[in-house]
Amino acid sequence: MGKDGDDIVTAMTQTDGGERGLIAALRAGDESAFARLVEQHTGAMLRVARGYVASTEIAEEVVQETWVALLRGIGSFEGRSSLRTWLFTILINTAKSRGVRDRRNSDLEVLAFTGGTVDPARFRDSGDPYPGHWLPTEVPAAFPDTPEGSVLGDEMVAVARRELDLLPERQRTVVTLRDMLGMDSAEVCELLDISVANQRVLLHRGRAAVRQALENYLEEAP
DSSP: OOOOHHHHHHHHHTHHHHHHHHHHHHHTHHHHHHHHHHHHHHHHHHHHTTTTTOOOHHHHHHHHHHHHHHHHHGGOOOSOOOOOHHHHHHHHHHHHHHHHOGGGSSSSHHHHHHHTTTTGGGGGGGGGGTTTTTGGGGGGOOOOOSSSHHHTTHHHHHHHHHHHSSHHHHHHHHHHIISSOOOOHHHHHHHHHHHHHHHHHHHHHHHHHHHHHHHHHHHOOO
16 A cells, blocks of 8 residues: 555554554555554564563564564454554563563562662752752753754764663663653553553653763763
8 A cells, every 4th residue: 555554554643543544454454554563663662572571582572473463353453442552562461471570670679770870869859849850950951952963963862772772671661662652651551550650750760861871972972
């Protein structure tokens, strides 16, 4: 279906009608629509799967199994959630069945993790009316909006991706779902079976770590 298939996939996150069109195309065996869907989500799926299994190779197998499961199950998909949420539910369940992490990666221990992120002294403490927010003197400066800044853009993206890969699994998963896929808090909480407060802390710490890496990079740039 070519360009029309691309348009359908793009529309899936914009309108209910667009998503219905994509589902119809997948049920009809439209290879173009499926290929575009794979291109759109595989990168994020690998990052999410890697948080549950022991190696990149196994994560790749999980993603492949997820796509097979989507094709096999699309005919019975009832639309109780968005197609994207359903896709990532399949992915996470498949990853868990292949080798969920032990209790070291429980939510409690992830919440206790502080190494490798931003100095806690830069944020308001628990007694402040706005706990967890930047202190007025510590708010990060805006990234440069100059020709030189534009040249650094690709390098900054690479730095951000490297830092994302270094995050603890749950932080990486939450940041990936929220910032790469644009999922809202409710979707992420449902997918990962975590509380809103837990999701908020994981997202904040993950974003803060990536932001710190970018700040360090800009300070060191010639």
